[in-house]
Amino acid sequence: MNLTLKIWRQSDAKSQGKIVDYQVKGIEGDMSFLEMLDVLNEQLINKGEDPVVFDHDCREGICGACSLQINGEPHGPDRLVTTCQLHMRMFKDGDTIYIEPFRAKAFPVIKDLMVDRSSFDRIQHAGGYISVNTSGNTIDANAIPVNKDDADSAFEAATCIGCGACVAACKNASAMLFTSAKVSQFALLPQGKIEATDRVLAMVNQMDEEGFGNCTNTGACEIECPKGISLENIARMNREYLKASLKG
Amino acid sequence: MSILDSKIPEGPLADKWTKHKNTINLVNPANKRNIDVIVVGTGLAGGSAAATLAELGYNVKTFCYSDSPRRAHSIAAQGGINAAKNYQGDGDSSYRLFYDTVKGGDYRSREANVYRLAEVSGNIIDQCVAQGVPFAREYGGLLDNRSFGGVLVSRTFYAKGQTGQQLLLGAYSAMNRQINRGKIQAFNRHEMLDLVKVDGKARGIIARNLVTGEIERHSAHAVVLASGGYGNVFFLSTNAMGSNVMAAWRAHRRGAFFANPCYTQIHPTCIPVSGDHQSKLTLMSESLRNDGRIWVPKRIEDSEAIRAGKLKPTQLAEEERDYYLERRYPAFGNLVPRDVASRAAKERCDAGFGVNKTGEAVYLDFASAIQRYGKEKALTSGIHNPTADQIRELGEKVIEDKYGNLFQMYEKIVDENPYKTPMMIYPAVHYTMGGLWVDYNLQTTIPGCYAAGEANFSDHGANRLGASALMQGLADGYFVLPYTIGDYLSHDIRTGKIPTDTPEFDQAEKEVTDRIAKLMSGSGENSVDYYHKKLGKIMWNKCGMSRNEKGLREAIEEIAVLREDFWKNVKVPGTANSMNPELEKAGRVADFLELGELFAKDALDRRESCGGHFREESVEQSGEQEGEALRDDENFKYVSAWEYMGEPKDAKLHKEDLVFDNIELKTRSYK
Numbered sequence: 001m002n003l004t005l006k007i008w009r010q011s012d013a014k015s016q017g018k019i020v021d022y023q024v025k026g027i028e029g030d031m032s033f034l035e036m037l038d039v040l041n042e043q044l045i046n047k048g049e050d051p052v053v054f055d056h057d058c059r060e061g062i063c064g065a066c067s068l069q070i071n072g073e074p075h076g077p078d079r080l081v082t083t084c085q086l087h088m089r090m091f092k093d094g095d096t097i098y099i100e101p102f103r104a105k106a107f108p109v110i111k112d113l114m115v116d117r118s119s120f121d122r123i124q125h126a127g128g129y130i131s132v133n134t135s136g137n138t139i140d141a142n143a144i145p146v147n148k149d150d151a152d153s154a155f156e157a158a159t160c161i162g163c164g165a166c167v168a169a170c171k172n173a174s175a176m177l178f179t180s181a182k183v184s185q186f187a188l189l190p191q192g193k194i195e196a197t198d199r200v201l202a203m204v205n206q207m208d209e210e211g212f213g214n215c216t217n218t219g220a221c222e223i224e225c226p227k228g229i230s231l232e233n234i235a236r237m238n239r240e241y242l243k244a245s246l247k248g
Numbered sequence: 249m250s251i252l253d254s255k256i257p258e259g260p261l262a263d264k265w266t267k268h269k270n271t272i273n274l275v276n277p278a279n280k281r282n283i284d285v286i287v288v289g290t291g292l293a294g295g296s297a298a299a300t301l302a303e304l305g306y307n308v309k310t311f312c313y314s315d316s317p318r319r320a321h322s323i324a325a326q327g328g329i330n331a332a333k334n335y336q337g338d339g340d341s342s343y344r345l346f347y348d349t350v351k352g353g354d355y356r357s358r359e360a361n362v363y364r365l366a367e368v369s370g371n372i373i374d375q376c377v378a379q380g381v382p383f384a385r386e387y388g389g390l391l392d393n394r395s396f397g398g399v400l401v402s403r404t405f406y407a408k409g410q411t412g413q414q415l416l417l418g419a420y421s422a423m424n425r426q427i428n429r430g431k432i433q434a435f436n437r438h439e440m441l442d443l444v445k446v447d448g449k450a451r452g453i454i455a456r457n458l459v460t461g462e463i464e465r466h467s468a469h470a471v472v473l474a475s476g477g478y479g480n481v482f483f484l485s486t487n488a489m490g491s492n493v494m495a496a497w498r499a500h501r502r503g504a505f506f507a508n509p510c511y512t513q514i515h516p517t518c519i520p521v522s523g524d525h526q527s528k529l530t531l532m533s534e535s536l537r538n539d540g541r542i543w544v545p546k547r548i549e550d551s552e553a554i555r556a557g558k559l560k561p562t563q564l565a566e567e568e569r570d571y572y573l574e575r576r577y578p579a580f581g582n583l584v585p586r587d588v589a590s591r592a593a594k595e596r597c598d599a600g601f602g603v604n605k606t607g608e609a610v611y612l613d614f615a616s617a618i619q620r621y622g623k624e625k626a627l628t629s630g631i632h633n634p635t636a637d638q639i640r641e642l643g644e645k646v647i648e649d650k651y652g653n654l655f656q657m658y659e660k661i662v663d664e665n666p667y668k669t670p671m672m673i674y675p676a677v678h679y680t681m682g683g684l685w686v687d688y689n690l691q692t693t694i695p696g697c698y699a700a701g702e703a704n705f706s707d708h709g710a711n712r713l714g715a716s717a718l719m720q721g722l723a724d725g726y727f728v729l730p731y732t733i734g735d736y737l738s739h740d741i742r743t744g745k746i747p748t749d750t751p752e753f754d755q756a757e758k759e760v761t762d763r764i765a766k767l768m769s770g771s772g773e774n775s776v777d778y779y780h781k782k783l784g785k786i787m788w789n790k791c792g793m794s795r796n797e798k799g800l801r802e803a804i805e806e807i808a809v810l811r812e813d814f815w816k817n818v819k820v821p822g823t824a825n826s827m828n829p830e831l832e833k834a835g836r837v838a839d840f841l842e843l844g845e846l847f848a849k850d851a852l853d854r855r856e857s858c859g860g861h862f863r864e865e866s867v868e869q870s871g872e873q874e875g876e877a878l879r880d881d882e883n884f885k886y887v888s889a890w891e892y893m894g895e896p897k898d899a900k901l902h903k904e905d906l907v908f909d910n911i912e913l914k915t916r917s918y919k
Contacts, residue, residue, distance in 0.1 A: 012826070012827075028523060028525065029663070030522040030523060030525075030663075031523075031525050032527075034527070035525050035526070035527050038525070038527055038777075039525065042775055042777065044821075045775045045819060045821055045830065046775065046819075048772075048821065049821070050821055050822055051821065051829070051830060053827060053829055055315065056489060057314060057319055057321070057488040057489055057490050058319075058321060058323065058324050058488045058489075059488070059489055059527060059528045059530075060324055060486075060528070060530050060531075060657070061657070062323050062324050062410070062413055063314075063319040063320075063321070063323050063324065063488060064318070064319060065314065065315070065319050078660075080656075081660060085657070085660050085661070087660065087661070087663070089663060110459055110827065111827045114827075116315070117315060117316070118315065118316070118436070120316070121316050121318075121424075121434075121436075124420070124421070124424045125424045125427045125428045126428065127428075128421055128424055129379070129421035129422060129424050129425040130378070130379055130380045130421070131425060132375075132378045132379055133303055134296065134299050134300045134303055134375060134379075134422050134726050135300060135303065135304070135726075135727075135730065136368070136371045136374070136375055136726060136727050138374045138375055138377075138378040139374065139378070140374055141333070141373045141374045141376075141377040141378075141391055142335060142390045142391060144377060144378075145385075145388070145389030145390055146385055146389050147389055148385045148386065148387050148389065151382055151383075151384070151385040151389075152382075152385075154380075154382040155382035155384075155407055155408065155414070158382050158407075158414060158417065159410060159413065161413075162316065162318055185380065185382065186380055189380050189382065191377070191378060191379070191380045192380050
């Protein structure tokens with residue numbers, strides 16, 4: 001198939017960006033969206049032009065690096081996939097596709113389609129851990145039994161890949177789904193309960209400092225999340241936060 | 249005596265590690281605050297090492313090319329992590345895990361290292377649970393296990409098909425705790441471009457800030473390389489796009505010996521290549537072979553008809569199918585180790601029986617498992633006369649519960665429903681057992697330069713067992729390196745901060761900037777990918793699943809020619825002092841073009857078949873094992889450690905003889 005691409009080009013954080021049109025030909029349905037961009041870049045390199053910069057790495061939907069806003073949706077039109085797993089069979093010959101970076105104040109553009117998501121890391125630095133030493137003198141693993149349902153729910157929350165689609169989908173650019181996934185994982189496990197108060201306060205505080213917006217329960221984040229992280233986590237974080245605030 | 253000193257402690261196997269820990273030097277907490285350690289790579293090995301070293305009190309700087317340590321490729325590991333916990337009471341022990349690992353590695357690994365790995369494996373699980381890693385559990389609340397290929401016990405801990413992700417996020421959280429305390433400085437979107445030696449010791453690195461293009465100097469008292477494997481020398485592999493050999497190769501060029509480069513694991517169950525545009529390959533977990541049966545048509549005409557789209561696999565009757573693994577290996581059937589399964593698939597496809605349009609695919613069929621589970625489920629659900637449709641539906645549900653995420657991934661990529669029509673799979677490059685040579689302390693041949701995880705060579709011999717990579721990465725990082733590095737650093741308590749304004753750093757930085765300038769000055773005929781794909785083709789065709797002298801000699805020649813052409817004609821757009829992903833790729837491919845040649849040279853030297861390394865000249869000539877791989881313990885029971893001497897063709901071979909005091913060397917038979 002032949003496609004028209006309208007791609008956001010921006011040479012660095014300080015420059016003004018703009019949409020530039022490109023044509024690609026001979027795209028096959030079996031190609032992933034990023035392989036289609038590889039074709040475009042090969043074409044640009046051979047013409048002596050600057051290739052389009054985008055984040056990507058594992059190309060199997062787990063590292064969370066890829067981050068494109070495709071026709072207005074994070075990771076494009078398919079559900080429960082990252083951009084690298086989106087296949088071109090979702091498009092038709094002659095389609096025009098808009099490709100932009102994830103947009104949020106807390107995700108400044110680095111170049112073209114690549115954004116800086118270090119704000120996510122800083123939220124994790126603030127409290128996304130259990131303070132246990134790693135030198136190997138802990139108690140036996142089976143000395144901490146965990147109810148299977150809680151363990152499964154903790155796992156579901158822990159599958160967040162930190163891609164930022166939730167923020168890009170949200171009209172408030174809120175990072176509540178991302179932050180609540182980690183808060184939930186630990187809130188559901190006995191190991192995490194000890195530091196629960198400090199953790200939720202520190203992480204929410206950092207989230208606010210980074211300039212993410214608040215949650216107004218629109219639910220777009222859950223729909224666009226490639227891992228299907230549930231809104232229930234936000235509710236759980238709100239409960240944890242309220243509890244923690246009362247404790248002080 | 250060889251110049252390679254493995255420094256294996258004296259004494260009985262089971263006591264070596266404890267005794268060693270009790271006798272090595274320690275650094276007191278106040279002095280640790282004056283010592284800096286650089287960790288390159290933040291996957292399971294690097295992340296866990298960085299967190300532990302920082303917690304002990306050292307000042308740690310981490311480097312990774314991703315925007316966050318959480319994206320390291322350890323995250324993609326699916327199946328699980330082994331540990332000799334014996335929670336199932338099925339007779340597991342440190343010795344059994346040690347034995348299985350040495351045997352699975354075809355007797356080409358070091359006994360003492362493997363035993364230590366088995367010994368600390370249980371601790372890893374304790375540690376991860378304490379960190380909040382959500383492993384799968386049973387209804388009683390205790391941890392669940394499953395089995396993996398090549399072993400007789402259930403010792404694999406898992407978190408659905410995302411065990412690597414959960415373990416990596418555990419190590420990342422431990423790092424975050426130290427970042428928050430200021431004990432780790434994380435340099436993300438940075439790439440190590442060279443190792444700096446001062447008075448023969450590793451004392452720092454030259455790194456490039458990938459956002460600004462700036463070249464930076466970083467000093468430390470020791471450097472840990474945990475930069476992963478080099479599977480991307482094949483261009484197509486299950487590695488991440490950015491996975492590369494640069495850190496290890498730069499250290500090799502500075503004097504670290506490179507061990508067993510030819511030991512590569514080609515995983516039997518990956519989604520086949522669909523066309524020339526393909527950028528990477530996707531693994532389907534080994535666990536699928538528990539329920540899937542592998543086959544190709546018995547008649548070559550049927551394979552041709554399938555390739556031409558005139559026949560569907562479901563139209564072939566049972567007797568028209570060749571379940572070749574069950575036929576050739578009745579004892580292990582579809583669960584033979586990875587190297588054996590991969591070669592058998594290649595053999596059938598080379599003979600013309602392959603089933604997709606490229607002729608390079610075999611079927612992995614769940615139909616009989618669906619029937620079996622469906623009937624069982626009907627009985628336990630009290631359905632007495634189930635219809636064929638009911639059985640199928642119930643069976644599909646069981647399969648979905650076990651492998652749902654993998655089936656979904658397959659359907660997204662291939663656009664076929666694997667519940668209804670058999671999956672197509674083909675082997676792909678997955679893991680590299682070779683890597684930097686290290687002694688028992690994980691130190692390379694450069695004092696102060698350590699290698700951990702997939703970047704070193706030490707534990708898997710010539711073939712790695714499933715669920716052992718995660719175990720090794722975390723063992724090295726959490727439990728081995730933090731002890732052994734202290735022994736070395738205890739001599740550095742009076743050294744003081746290492747300055748970076750010295751001739752050694754000047755020289756290393758100049759070499760780095762000259763090299764970048766040379767990459768940018770190519771005549772501009774071909775893109776980096778053009779060369780990478782060409783290299784990959786040579787590697788796959790001549791250094792892949794089966795190798796012979798003629799092909800390897802050709803590969804050595806062809807890679808040298810390609811490398812020369814690369815340096816003359818590669819086209820790198822943009823500038824060196826700004827973000828430039830093409831320049832990053834060019835630097836990595838330049839190193840692959842050297843490593844690839846050494847790989848072929850190593851494979852040529854090893855005139856035996858062992859593990860993932862299969863030499864067509866070395867096969868059993870008669871008897872039950874006729875046609876199977878023939879290991880040659882008399883002549884090749886050694887580790888090949890290559891010393892850099894300029895061109896890869898001039899690399900000098902050093903041999904570390906492998907001594908087996910505790911295990912009897914046997915032929916691996918799966919018949």
